[in-house]
Amino acid sequence: LWTPANIIDDATTKLRAQLGDDQVLLGLSGGVDSSVVAALLKRAIGDRLVCVFVDTGLLRWREGDQVMATMAEHMGVRVIRVNAADRYFAALAGVQDPEAKRKIIGGLFIDIFEEEAAKLEGIRWLAQGTIYPDVIESAGSATGKAHVIKSHHNVGGLPEHMKFQLVEPLRELFKDEVRRIGVELGLPREMVYRHPFPGPGLGVRILGEVKREYAELLAQADHIFIDELRKHDLYDVTSQAFAVFLPIKSVGVVGDGRAYEWVIALRAVETIDFMTAHWAHLPYEFLDIVSRRIINELRGISRVVYDISGKPPATIEWE
Numbered sequence: 005l006w007t008p009a010n011i012i013d014d015a016t017t018k019l020r021a022q023l024g025d026d027q028v029l030l031g032l033s034g035g036v037d038s039s040v041v042a043a044l045l046k047r048a049i050g051d052r053l054v055c056v057f058v059d060t061g062l063l064r065w066r067e068g069d070q071v072m073a074t075m076a077e078h079m080g081v082r083v084i085r086v087n088a089a090d091r092y093f094a095a096l097a098g099v100q101d102p103e104a105k106r107k108i109i110g111g112l113f114i115d116i117f118e119e120e121a122a123k124l125e126g127i128r129w130l131a132q133g134t135i136y137p138d139v140i141e142s143a144g145s146a147t148g149k150a151h152v153i154k155s156h157h158n159v160g161g162l163p164e165h166m167k168f169q170l171v172e173p174l175r176e177l178f179k180d181e182v183r184r185i186g187v188e189l190g191l192p193r194e195m196v197y198r199h200p201f202p203g204p205g206l207g208v209r210i211l212g213e214v215k216r217e218y219a220e221l222l223a224q225a226d227h228i229f230i231d232e233l234r235k236h237d238l239y240d241v242t243s244q245a246f247a248v249f250l251p252i253k254s255v256g257v258v259g260d261g262r263a264y265e266w267v268i269a270l271r272a273v274e275t276i277d278f279m280t281a282h283w284a285h286l287p288y289e290f291l292d293i294v295s296r297r298i299i300n301e302l303r304g305i306s307r308v309v310y311d312i313s314g315k316p317p318a319t320i321e322w323e
């Protein structure tokens with residue numbers, strides 16, 4: 005019988021048999037899949053699970069602290085947090101091209117992960133939050149073009165020379181099953197039912213060159229948008245919603261003066277499979293509230309626009 009509790013019991017038994025007394029390393033991203041793997045492994049092998057969480061400076065507002073609060077404090081998982089924002093901003097300085105940015109962000113993640121792994125001793129296993137749709141997607145990309153348009157750094161694994169054995173306890177599960185297991189394991193609903201967030205994070209939501217100043221403004225604008233969506237019960241009816249930073253200066257009036265500041269675009273879509281999507285017809289009154297809050301609360305933003313493009317021809321992300 006398929007119930008979350010049964011799946012968990014079954015997975016726990018299998019993991020204990022597979023892993024014995026070995027230690028396991030997991031890269032925690034803050035996303036649903038890796039969080040559920042962490043919770044599951046914690047249940048199965050306790051403190052023999054070690055997680056590495058890389059704070060890239062390109063995460064959602066206060067996400068680093070939230071991951072630590074939930075996973076480390078609430079769930080009792082061993083998490084090593086690496087504050088790597090300085091390295092990310094340095095590596096991204098002067099880089100404009102979206103695919104080049106993706107490569108840098110993904111490459112640096114692997115470097116940092118390897119550095120942390122090298123400091124730990126006696127780890128034989130690497131856990132990954134691969135779910136069934138990822139398995140199908142990567143099978144397709146071996147023969148086709150699924151990954152040509154955008155390289156997803158969170159799918160595809162680590163380089164050859166990292167000699168770990170892989171453990172992928174969610175490999176046979178669909179997303180909704182993973183979510184139900186997550187709730188059953190005690191993860192907060194809010195985390196488990198979050199909108200998807202791309203591996204490269206805010207790095208591909210800041211158009212062109214990524215700067216710390218832009219990332220800080222964008223994280224705050226995005227937080228205002230998400231906060232209002234939740235308050236208006238609109239979060240769960242949109243599939244994905246976020247703010248995008250446009251490094252264009254636009255004229256505005258602030259108080260008595262003339263301001264010449266950046267632009268924020270809001271993007272919200274409804275979709276089943278993320279392959280095609282409609283822009284969400286959010287109420288004008290709602291958009292008005294979000295726009296006012298962003299402009300009033302954030303110094304440096306003087307204009308907010310709403311993206312009314314479908315996919316196709318536009319993609320969900322702007323880069």
Ligand code: XMP
Nearest residue numbers: 154155156157200202203204278319320321
């Ligand atoms: P697009 O922009 O291609 O996005 O319509 C479809 C879905 O994929 C996510 N996305 C990414 N996820 N790494 C990821 O892990 C990436 O480089 C990446 N690019 C897009 C996007 O957020 C949306 O959910």
